[in-house]
Amino acid sequence: MGLAFLVWLLTAVILYLTARGPWWFPAPISQHGAEFDKHFTTLLWITGAIFVAAQLLLGYAIVRFKSRGQYATHSEGNNKLELLWTSATAILFIGFALAANGIWASVHLDQATEAALKIDVLAKQFSWNFRYPGPDGKLGRTDVKFINDSTGNPFGLDEKDPAAKDDVISSTIRVPVNTLVELNLRSRDVIHNFFVRELRIKQDLVPGMTIPLRFKAQKEGTYEVPCSELCGLGHHQMRTTLIVMSNEDFTRWLVDEGRKSR
Amino acid sequence: MTWLRTHVFSTDHKVIGKQYISLAFFSVALGIMLSLIMRFHLIRPDAKIGWFALLWPTGATGGIMTPELYLSLMTIHGTLMVFFVLTTAPQGGFGNYFLPLQIGAPDMAFPVLNMLSFWTTFLALLTLLAAFFVEGGAPLGGWTAYPPLSALGQIAGPGQGLGMDCWIVSIALFSIASLMGAINFITTVLDMRTQGMDLMRMPLTCWGWFITAIISLLAFGVLLAAGLLLLMDRNLGTSFFLPAGLVVSDQLQNHSGGSPILWQHLFWFFGHPEVYIAILPGMGIVSTVLSVFSRKPIFGYKAMVFAMFAIALLGFLVWGHHMFISGMSPYSAMTFSVLTLAVGVPSAIKTFNWLGTIWGGDLHFTPAMLFALGFVSVFVSGGLTGLFLGQPAIDLYFHDTYFVVGHFHMIMGVAAIFAMFSAMYYWFPKMHGRMMNAPLGHVHFYLTFLGVYAIFIPMHFLGIMGAPRRYSDFKELEFLADAGVLQKFTTHSAYFTAAVQLIFFGNYFYAKRRGPAAEVNPWRATTLEWQPSSRPEVHRGPDVYSLPGAREDFVMQQDKK
Ligand code: HEM
Ligand SMILES: [Cu+2]
Ligand SMILES: [Cu+2]
Numbered sequence: 001m002g003l004a005f006l007v008w009l010l011t012a013v014i015l016y017l018t019a020r021g022p023w024w025f026p027a028p029i030s031q032h033g034a035e036f037d038k039h040f041t042t043l044l045w046i047t048g049a050i051f052v053a054a055q056l057l058l059g060y061a062i063v064r065f066k067s068r069g070q071y072a073t074h075s076e077g078n079n080k081l082e083l084l085w086t087s088a089t090a091i092l093f094i095g096f097a098l099a100a101n102g103i104w105a106s107v108h109l110d111q112a113t114e115a116a117l118k119i120d121v122l123a124k125q126f127s128w129n130f131r132y133p134g135p136d137g138k139l140g141r142t143d144v145k146f147i148n149d150s151t152g153n154p155f156g157l158d159e160k161d162p163a164a165k166d167d168v169i170s171s172t173i174r175v176p177v178n179t180l181v182e183l184n185l186r187s188r189d190v191i192h193n194f195f196v197r198e199l200r201i202k203q204d205l206v207p208g209m210t211i212p213l214r215f216k217a218q219k220e221g222t223y224e225v226p227c228s229e230l231c232g233l234g235h236h237q238m239r240t241t242l243i244v245m246s247n248e249d250f251t252r253w254l255v256d257e258g259r260k261s262r
Numbered sequence: 263m264t265w266l267r268t269h270v271f272s273t274d275h276k277v278i279g280k281q282y283i284s285l286a287f288f289s290v291a292l293g294i295m296l297s298l299i300m301r302f303h304l305i306r307p308d309a310k311i312g313w314f315a316l317l318w319p320t321g322a323t324g325g326i327m328t329p330e331l332y333l334s335l336m337t338i339h340g341t342l343m344v345f346f347v348l349t350t351a352p353q354g355g356f357g358n359y360f361l362p363l364q365i366g367a368p369d370m371a372f373p374v375l376n377m378l379s380f381w382t383t384f385l386a387l388l389t390l391l392a393a394f395f396v397e398g399g400a401p402l403g404g405w406t407a408y409p410p411l412s413a414l415g416q417i418a419g420p421g422q423g424l425g426m427d428c429w430i431v432s433i434a435l436f437s438i439a440s441l442m443g444a445i446n447f448i449t450t451v452l453d454m455r456t457q458g459m460d461l462m463r464m465p466l467t468c469w470g471w472f473i474t475a476i477i478s479l480l481a482f483g484v485l486l487a488a489g490l491l492l493l494m495d496r497n498l499g500t501s502f503f504l505p506a507g508l509v510v511s512d513q514l515q516n517h518s519g520g521s522p523i524l525w526q527h528l529f530w531f532f533g534h535p536e537v538y539i540a541i542l543p544g545m546g547i548v549s550t551v552l553s554v555f556s557r558k559p560i561f562g563y564k565a566m567v568f569a570m571f572a573i574a575l576l577g578f579l580v581w582g583h584h585m586f587i588s589g590m591s592p593y594s595a596m597t598f599s600v601l602t603l604a605v606g607v608p609s610a611i612k613t614f615n616w617l618g619t620i621w622g623g624d625l626h627f628t629p630a631m632l633f634a635l636g637f638v639s640v641f642v643s644g645g646l647t648g649l650f651l652g653q654p655a656i657d658l659y660f661h662d663t664y665f666v667v668g669h670f671h672m673i674m675g676v677a678a679i680f681a682m683f684s685a686m687y688y689w690f691p692k693m694h695g696r697m698m699n700a701p702l703g704h705v706h707f708y709l710t711f712l713g714v715y716a717i718f719i720p721m722h723f724l725g726i727m728g729a730p731r732r733y734s735d736f737k738e739l740e741f742l743a744d745a746g747v748l749q750k751f752t753t754h755s756a757y758f759t760a761a762v763q764l765i766f767f768g769n770y771f772y773a774k775r776r777g778p779a780a781e782v783n784p785w786r787a788t789t790l791e792w793q794p795s796s797r798p799e800v801h802r803g804p805d806v807y808s809l810p811g812a813r814e815d816f817v818m819q820q821d822k823k
Binding site for chain 2: 001002003006007010014017021022023024025026036039040043047050051054055057058061062065066067069070071072073074075076077078081082085086089090093094096097098100101102103104105107108109124125144145147148149150188189190191193195197200201202203204206207208209211224226227228229230231232233234235236237239
């Protein structure tokens with residue numbers, strides 16, 4: 001009996017915290033983020049209803065069928081019911097899987113319809129490096145054998161390549177607002193993960209692979225990027241920021257930095 | 263000598279079962295202790311604790327815990343819980359003890375192999391714990407041990423040297439032990455059933471152990487192979503998991519041609535079925551206990567067996583849901599997503615049937631029954647969040663956040679542990695000839711039930727805020743500045759819940775020596791372990807309760823009429 005009330009109480013508390021609690025997503029800053037939230041909310045309603053129904057039913061059975069000396073009904077099952085709930089859950093669950101595929105495809109499969117700003121990303125224990133083509137618009141040649149953090153060459157830029165001279169290297173990532181950006185994610189030691197909560201995207205950086213990731217941020221601001229794949233003892237400190245700037249500010253920054261690096 | 267043979271190197275399935283349970287007791291106590299230290303550190307990362315420095319002179323010099331110490335506690339906590347608690351107690355422990363009794367077999371098919379399997383597991387445990395004492399301490403890569411972090415050696419972090427080797431050898435030994443156990447269980451079920459015990463007359467517990475053994479046989483071989491490959495990458499200069507061009511601490515590594523993702527495929531091909539290894543025996547126990555204390559047959563016995571097989575089969579086809587974000591093909595993510603949600607269907611079938619079993623029953627709230635009902639509640643709570651994580655689109659945000667930590671603790675950790683508590687309260691009279699104290703059992707249940715929700719529900723909210731898992735502290739993240747309340751609440755709930763377990767241990771150890779003597783069949787249950795003769799002939803299914811016209815509200819399996 002007590003159990004029924006405890007189950008109901010917990011259900012009510014969980015519902016309340018979900019609906020009213022202060023702990024929630026940050027507001028999205030991209031169209032993908034908005035779509036994610038919409039899908040999440042739908043999902044939350046449906047699973048929430050199942051959650052409440054199941055816990056209510058469990059509690060009800062506990063109260064209703066508590067032993068008062070009654071004789072239990074002898075039932076070994078009901079094939080019609082089995083068929084009903086099997087097919088109902090199958091349709092619902094597989095429906096979930098299919099419904100969300102569009103959102104996934106828009107991040108990873110759809111072709112880009114506009115030219116993207118390309119940024120080279122190279123992670124290492126426990127920091128981030130981002131590289132932009134300088135005024136010449138070209139990324140310079142790199143080789144792992146030139147990598148040297150102490151001389152300020154985390155990407156291993158090849159000095160001999162003229163295109164490498166004006167490459168801009170930054171430890172935070174700056175992007176212009178409303179512009180399609182394509183990151184080329186690489187890691188030079190262990191697996192790391194690039195995660196921006198406000199964009200609702202997350203992607204591992206895997207040594208030996210170059211993984212593209214596209215997004216378009218639609219609101220200026222500064223957003224945190226916490227590394228989200230265990231990479232060693234400094235994992236919790238491997239943090240950078242995404243700075244979304246106006247187009248003019250971004251261009252000015254890039255030119256300034258390009259001049260400095262030359 | 264004979265004492266050694268009967269109590270230590272015994273081949274008796276009952277003794278071995280108890281040995282496995284003791285091993286799991288030790289591991290769960292240690293695992294919980296480690297988790298409390300972790301939870302403490304998460305709310306007071308700068309605290310100076312004298313005895314930390316005593317225990318870990320290098321990991322906590324001056325008493326302040328280092329990040330690498332936190333991560334190594336986390337690795338050992340996860341490894342202990344998944345392998346040495348949830349893979350031993352349900353199968354090696356209760357399975358060994360009760361499978362032969364329930365199918366009317368004199369012992370397991372291969373008693374010596376059974377003994378060997380336990381002692382290999384024991385050796386694996388020692389090897390794992392040895393990692394704390396070697397140079398650099400225990401590994402910090404988590405229970406999933408992803409390379410390159412796990413493959414590069416000490417250079418990738420403290421604990422990644424000898425400590426990591428200990429971990430791999432421990433897991434390899436554990437895999438070998440599990441393979442031996444699996445062969446034993448499968449053979450016993452197929453060959454050793456007493457007269458009249460058709461497969462479809464077996465209690466669902468036996469189905470649980472049987473199907474778990476099949477999964478173990480197929481899964482642990484892969485883990486063993488993966489572990490050996492990793493060991494070779496580390497010590498023999500091979501490059502299964504290591505690509506060319508790695509630069510670690512400014513040093514170019516001499517490897518080429520491997521792929522870090524290969525490990526993830528191999529690991530999760532084992533790892534996902536592993537969660538079913540942990541939960542299927544529990545599902546069997548819960549089905550049985552619900553039926554006994556509702557005085558009703560299992561609702562849809564055949565559907566239950568079918569659902570277990572479906573889970574086992576589909577369970578091998580969904581490993582990619584751990585890898586949506588890993589860089590594998592985005593097309594395969596879609597396939598894995600459909601298969602993952604499909605595996606939710608048999609799980610839902612089981613839940614419906616559990617509700618069907620208690621519906622219209624005559625419910626007796628013994629501690630075993632309470633834990634079985636609690637299991638259903640947490641199984642629903644933990645299962646529904648799985649529907650979120652099974653979708654790559656949603657995983658784009660939730661992968662490796664505390665939402666995942668909350669999810670798997672509910673569905674795998676708490677659910678399986680509840681099933682173990684249920685089994686312990688249910689079978690204690692059979693195992694020790696005495697009764698545990700029921701009122702204390704009630705108190706234990708209610709406080710634990712409240713406690714686990716209080717620990718793990720807040721973790722979901724942390725995940726929704728975006729908190730990454732495996733962080734030794736959150737001081738750097740501005741967006742979690744307001745989450746301190748959640749963290750404190752979780753930690754205090756963990757203290758509370760852990761303390762409550764002392765009630766259980768007290769009850770258990772007291773009852774073992776002083777509890778009132780138990781009757782032969784205290785729960786008026788129908789299965790063979792509750793009857794005195796040794797190899798009875800079986801005449802009916804395992805769950806004949808409240809049969810209209812019968813003399814009593816239960817008919818035992820060996821009764822002719
Ligand atoms: C008192 C109960 C428990 C508490 C307070 C607790 C707490 C924790 C905490 C704090 C973490 C680390 C999270 C992070 O830093 O990312 C963790 C990880 C983990 N726990 Fe527990 N836990 C408990 C019981 C269990 C049980 C019963 C299981 C059995 C399945 C379990 C399995 C795991 C696993 C597999 C991990 C992941 C380790 C990794 O990331 O490699 N825990 N737990
Ligand atoms: Cu990291
Ligand atoms: Cu899985």
